[in-house]
Amino acid sequence: MSDTLFPIIVVGARGRMGTAVIRQVMDSEDLVLSGAVDRSGGPGLGKDAGIVAGRPETGIVIGDLIHDARGAVVVDFSLPGNTHETIARCRELRRPLVLGTTAVPEETLDLLEAAANEIPIVHAANYSVGVTLLTQISALAARALGEGWDAEIVELHHRHKRDAPSGTALRVGVAVADATQRDFADVLVRDRSDRDRARGDNEIGVFSLRGGDCVGEHTVMFFGEGERLELTHRARDRAIFAAGALRAARWVQGQGPGLYDMVDVLELNL
Numbered sequence: 571m572s573d574t575l576f577p578i579i580v581v582g583a584r585g586r587m588g589t590a591v592i593r594q595v596m597d598s599e600d601l602v603l604s605g606a607v608d609r610s611g612g613p614g615l616g617k618d619a620g621i622v623a624g625r626p627e628t629g630i631v632i633g634d635l636i637h638d639a640r641g642a643v644v645v646d647f648s649l650p651g652n653t654h655e656t657i658a659r660c661r662e663l664r665r666p667l668v669l670g671t672t673a674v675p676e677e678t679l680d681l682l683e684a685a686a687n688e689i690p691i692v693h694a695a696n697y698s699v700g701v702t703l704l705t706q707i708s709a710l711a712a713r714a715l716g717e718g719w720d721a722e723i724v725e726l727h728h729r730h731k732r733d734a735p736s737g738t739a740l741r742v743g744v745a746v747a748d749a750t751q752r753d754f755a756d757v758l759v760r761d762r763s764d765r766d767r768a769r770g771d772n773e774i775g776v777f778s779l780r781g782g783d784c785v786g787e788h789t790v791m792f793f794g795e796g797e798r799l800e801l802t803h804r805a806r807d808r809a810i811f812a813a814g815a816l817r818a819a820r821w822v823q824g825q826g827p828g829l830y831d832m833v834d835v836l837e838l839n840l
């Protein structure tokens with residue numbers, strides 16, 4: 571392996587996102603695949619990670635443990651039940667982590683914060699550059715529009731997505747609530763089917779549609795009197811998330827311990 575190449579270890583190597591990350595690592599000029607990990611006893615184990623990703627052999631066989639590799643960054647797109655293991659292992663090896671897995675349980679988020687005192691971690695519900703901008707622009711719009719405008723969020727995803735609403739929709743909701751001095755947990759509405767009253771002034775509705783192979787769409791609507799502002803992001807290919815995660819991996823290797831998100835990576839802090 572050349573000293574000039576920057577090593578990446580992929581967790582969830584057989585999955586939709588893991589294989590997208592591996593393909594982009596193989597296509598890049600500055601990155602090299604240094605490890606590939608998937609579920610213990612799973613069907614990908616022992617196979618070449620490049621072949622599993624639909625590319626030529628890499629010589630990297632999918633295993634069930636993150637190995638120690640000097641200078642490597644770990645990129646995890648697996649399942650929420652696995653993330654505590656990835657965090658613990660990165661902490662033990664003192665390796666930076668880019669965590670893409672969503673719907674991570676509360677106790678794992680506590681582990682993540684504790685680990686971030688010792689290693690740099692990027693955790694984003696959505697690694698798309700466009701979605702990161704959507705979030706920031708939605709906060710700006712909410713702040714500029716102020717009172718008298720009702721915010722609602724609609725998200726669409728493929729039929730296999732397990733969590734609803736999406737982590738991204740919730741993150742956008744938090745940004746809108748924060749920008750208007752509201753606590754998102756107090757104003758979030760996920761269902762209006764069991765009530766007989768008009769919309770409350772402060773509510774932020776978040777609704778999910780699921781079907782087909784839709785990669786991911788998010789629309790934030792601001793309803794005023796006589797006008798409506800809509801901000802939409804449409805993902806056509808999950809390669810955008812892989813590209814964003816690898817941008818985060820390149821960035822995080824130079825950072826000190828801390829918990830970062832894509833807003834930090836793109837230096838978009840308002």
Ligand code: NAD
Binds near residue numbers: 650669670808
């Ligand atoms: P997937 O089901 O296709 O892949 C998950 C992979 O993780 C599988 O190969 C599975 O075998 C593996 N896995 C399960 N348990 C494991 C373990 N204990 N150790 C190692 N690997 C394990 O799912 P996907 O569509 O690739 O999505 C993966 C995650 O990434 C989900 O949480 C999804 O919501 C999230 N995601 C995040 C973003 C983002 O931008 N943050 C974008 C897309 C998907």
